[in-house]
Amino acid sequence: MVTLWGTPTSPYVRRTRILALELGVPFELRNTNDPGVQDELVAASPTWKIPTVRLDDGTVLWESAIIHHALLHRTGGTLANGEGSLSIPGEEARLRVAAIDAALDAGIALFYMKRDAVDLSVPYLQKQRARIDAAMAWVITQVESARVGAELSLDTIALVTTLDWFELRAAWPVQHPALLDAQARWATRDSFKQTRPPG
Ligand SMILES: N[C@@H](CCC(=O)N[C@@H](CS)C(=O)NCC(=O)O)C(=O)O
Numbered sequence: 001m002v003t004l005w006g007t008p009t010s011p012y013v014r015r016t017r018i019l020a021l022e023l024g025v026p027f028e029l030r031n032t033n034d035p036g037v038q039d040e041l042v043a044a045s046p047t048w049k050i051p052t053v054r055l056d057d058g059t060v061l062w063e064s065a066i067i068h069h070a071l072l073h074r075t076g077g078t079l080a081n082g083e084g085s086l087s088i089p090g091e092e093a094r095l096r097v098a099a100i101d102a103a104l105d106a107g108i109a110l111f112y113m114k115r116d117a118v119d120l121s122v123p124y125l126q127k128q129r130a131r132i133d134a135a136m137a138w139v140i141t142q143v144e145s146a147r148v149g150a151e152l153s154l155d156t157i158a159l160v161t162t163l164d165w166f167e168l169r170a171a172w173p174v175q176h177p178a179l180l181d182a183q184a185r186w187a188t189r190d191s192f193k194q195t196r197p198p199g
Contacts, residue, residue: 006051019068021194022079049062089155096148100162
């Protein structure tokens with residue numbers, strides 16, 4: 001059984017949960033908000049970030065892209081529902097994930113700073129806000145041309161979990177019709193439904 005340290009609301013952890021469900025990899029989610037579990041994370045990962053996993057063979061991994069590569073590599077990518085397989089992403093898909101991550105990281109940073117009553121009007125933080133807009137404007141072109149969002153893939157999982165988190169935290173307005181379409185398309189799939197953040 002894979003141990004997955006994370007929270008039910010983390011968009012990065014949700015990516016890993018969706019992938020594990022799709023690949024039929026059993027895992028236990030250790031909620032780092034529960035008493036004592038943060039200590040387990042700190043002991044396991046020098047970055048203290050979620051997702052962090054311990055695989056069946058005892059290997060500990062952090063960074064979602066590395067975790068996902070390991071899961072795809074170890075399972076061969078075969079989907080548990082028998083409907084095809086997921087491949088290890090190539091350069092273009094990794095670029096899309098990188099752009100989505102840039103928007104999400106900026107959104108997460110701004111969300112936590114706002115919660116801590118930081119003044120968001122300083123130039124560096126304004127730049128973070130502009131970075132979300134710029135990265136998402138490019139991502140929209142990729143969705144419109146069906147490079148992402150149409151098929152199940154790591155970049156599609158990254159896209160939809162990010163959009164859902166933007167909505168959950170009111171961190172960025174998900175309004176573009178192509179984004180709304182992609183969100184709606186995947187909302188009914190089991191792995192996305194089961195991992196929908198509470199709240
Ligand atoms: N690049 C990392 C990002 C992971 C990440 O930022 N996770 C957030 C939660 S969504 C986190 O652990 N934040 C804790 C912190 O920054 O203290 C990945 O892809 O795994």
